[in-house]
Amino acid sequence: MQECHTSETTQKSIEATIVSGILSARIRPGTRLGENQLATLFGVSRTRVREAMMRLETRGIVHVSPRRGWFVVEPSAEDAIAVYEARRIVEAGLLRSMRVLAEEGRKALDAHLNEERNAMAAGDRQRLTYLMGDFHIRIAELSGNAIIVDILRDLTARTILISMLYQSEFHAAQSHEGHCRIFEAMQAGDFVKAAALSVEHLDEVEMGLDLTARPDPLSDLRNSLSLPPKTASAVPQQPDLKATTSKEQ
Amino acid sequence: MQECHTSETTQKSIEATIVSGILSARIRPGTRLGENQLATLFGVSRTRVREAMMRLETRGIVHVSPRRGWFVVEPSAEDAIAVYEARRIVEAGLLRSMRVLAEEGRKALDAHLNEERNAMAAGDRQRLTYLMGDFHIRIAELSGNAIIVDILRDLTARTILISMLYQSEFHAAQSHEGHCRIFEAMQAGDFVKAAALSVEHLDEVEMGLDLTARPDPLSDLRNSLSLPPKTASAVPQQPDLKATTSKEQ
DNA sequence: GCTTTCTCTCTTGTATGCAAGAGTGCCACA
DNA sequence: TGTGGCACTCTTGCATACAAGAGAGAAAGC
Numbered sequence: 001m002q003e004c005h006t007s008e009t010t011q012k013s014i015e016a017t018i019v020s021g022i023l024s025a026r027i028r029p030g031t032r033l034g035e036n037q038l039a040t041l042f043g044v045s046r047t048r049v050r051e052a053m054m055r056l057e058t059r060g061i062v063h064v065s066p067r068r069g070w071f072v073v074e075p076s077a078e079d080a081i082a083v084y085e086a087r088r089i090v091e092a093g094l095l096r097s098m099r100v101l102a103e104e105g106r107k108a109l110d111a112h113l114n115e116e117r118n119a120m121a122a123g124d125r126q127r128l129t130y131l132m133g134d135f136h137i138r139i140a141e142l143s144g145n146a147i148i149v150d151i152l153r154d155l156t157a158r159t160i161l162i163s164m165l166y167q168s169e170f171h172a173a174q175s176h177e178g179h180c181r182i183f184e185a186m187q188a189g190d191f192v193k194a195a196a197l198s199v200e201h202l203d204e205v206e207m208g209l210d211l212t213a214r215p216d217p218l219s220d221l222r223n224s225l226s227l228p229p230k231t232a233s234a235v236p237q238q239p240d241l242k243a244t245t246s247k248e249q
Numbered sequence: 250m251q252e253c254h255t256s257e258t259t260q261k262s263i264e265a266t267i268v269s270g271i272l273s274a275r276i277r278p279g280t281r282l283g284e285n286q287l288a289t290l291f292g293v294s295r296t297r298v299r300e301a302m303m304r305l306e307t308r309g310i311v312h313v314s315p316r317r318g319w320f321v322v323e324p325s326a327e328d329a330i331a332v333y334e335a336r337r338i339v340e341a342g343l344l345r346s347m348r349v350l351a352e353e354g355r356k357a358l359d360a361h362l363n364e365e366r367n368a369m370a371a372g373d374r375q376r377l378t379y380l381m382g383d384f385h386i387r388i389a390e391l392s393g394n395a396i397i398v399d400i401l402r403d404l405t406a407r408t409i410l411i412s413m414l415y416q417s418e419f420h421a422a423q424s425h426e427g428h429c430r431i432f433e434a435m436q437a438g439d440f441v442k443a444a445a446l447s448v449e450h451l452d453e454v455e456m457g458l459d460l461t462a463r464p465d466p467l468s469d470l471r472n473s474l475s476l477p478p479k480t481a482s483a484v485p486q487q488p489d490l491k492a493t494t495s496k497e498q
Numbered sequence: 499g500c501t502t503t504c505t506c507t508c509t510t511g512t513a514t515g516c517a518a519g520a521g522t523g524c525c526a527c528a
Numbered sequence: 529t530g531t532g533g534c535a536c537t538c539t540t541g542c543a544t545a546c547a548a549g550a551g552a553g554a555a556a557g558c
Contacts, residue, residue, distance in 0.1 A: 094342070297541090
């Protein structure tokens with residue numbers, strides 16, 4: 001399954017690289033992903049880059065502004081609400097569907113929570129962001145259901161983009177506490193409680209967002225002129241357009 | 250948003266056409282989707298067909314066998330189990346998260362159930378297949394969460410493929426009854442019960458499958474030789490490879 | 499008659515080329 | 529000095545050309 005003569009490997013690696021860059025908060029929302037830049041970066045032609053972009057687009061991670069370029073999505077406030085709602089639905093449903101926590105899974109989660117503690121102690125914010133999202137993916141992995149894992153991975157990626165846009169400060173300790181509580185309930189075999197805690201946890205994080213903030217800095221003006229709310233491709237937003245891969249070109 | 254000079258329209262239409270073909274059971278699992286055939290069919294070049302295929306691949310609806318072609322997925326027994334599990338998780342989570350059933354939504358579901366009855370009376374099996382899947386998508390639409398709708402649409406598409414492979418006979422009446430019960434619970438405002446009924450309903454349907462049947466006809470032999478379970482791209486499976494669009498070529 | 503090998507066709511994989519649109523900056527002109 | 533317009537550049541959109549591999553079928557050898 002994993003030999004592949006660089007072809008298959010390279011093919012998905014563009015996609016995976018970008019997703020993992022987002023998951024670890026190294027790529028900001030709105031980052032421009034030029035086909036040419038990526039092509040030279042990965043040593044392939046634009047064709048394959050485009051394929052990766054198309055895939056990422058259907059996963060809701062990237063969008064294209066015609067003849068302008070590909071950009072990492074900048075979820076609107078409504079998008080943010082929808083993403084959190086979707087996560088509550090899926091994660092609560094997932095936890096409720098669980099019946100036992102296998103020893104193996106217990107260990108994996110325990111190890112993960114330790115990593116969270118370590119990252120907190122080290123003050124490694126980037127790693128912390130990654131771990132905070134990954135906790136939920138780990139839970140999904142326990143179920144052994146690859147479909148759910150994929151869904152949650154993509155939702156988590158979007159969550160991280162959202163937090164980069166709307167989260168003024170990062171309450172890592174609070175999140176960690178939430179994760180611990182969920183883990184405890186799971187260990188006690190009380191998955192109904194774990195589900196409830198999970199919903200609570202997501203609510204907390206969502207509440208910590210300032211959804212009136214950044215992504216459409218013209219919203220006030222727009223409102224006072226009573227223009228349409230916001231078309232998907234609008235708002236160039238000069239800053240941070242070239243946050244990554246800015247050295248070449 | 251919807252003017253688009255045939256470009257955007259055609260772009261997504263390949264994708265949508267295939268999905269809708271599956272949702273209404275007009276396209277069978279394992280159907281070969283030749284790039285050239287689709288290209289001439291839609292009057293575009295292979296490039297755009299490929300883009301659509303890539304998208305469908307990330308949605309889990311199509312897969313590619315290198316240098317052989319694109320095929321509508323033939324979910325394995327394990328895939329089938331995972332899809333039903335995922336649906337239980339998402340649908341139960343969805344129903345549990347609901348608080349009220351708006352009058353508008355009540356009407357929509359009521360109308361839908363009537364359509365189911367009509368199709369049953371008319372014995373229109375294809376339409377029935379479509380409606381049976383669509384019921385669940387309709388419920389998702391009530392939530393107003395586009396993410397969940399998309400997830401369920403894709404899962405439903407796979408469900409239909411599964412049923413074409415493993416469902417010996419179609420218990421439409423039973424499914425319809427299940428839908429009615431769910432609707433009743435929703436009308437009564439008892440969404441916890443609706444969620445439970447939904448899980449039950451999906452269990453029933455899953456139980457009605459014969460997961461020892463078709464898709465890997467060599468499984469017995471394979472087991473007796475203790476070979477690996479089944480690699481994604483194996484098993485050519487001659488029959489019904491060209492079920493649709495077989496006239497030209 | 500059976501098996502093996504070779505070739506030929508058909509399919510996707512990938513790169514490249516050209517077209518068209520968006521955006522920017524300069525220049526002319528008032 | 530401010531403003532309108534033009535040209536230029538840079539980007540994606542899309543088609544096409546060519547390469548490479550899979551498979552089928554025929555021919556040759558046993």
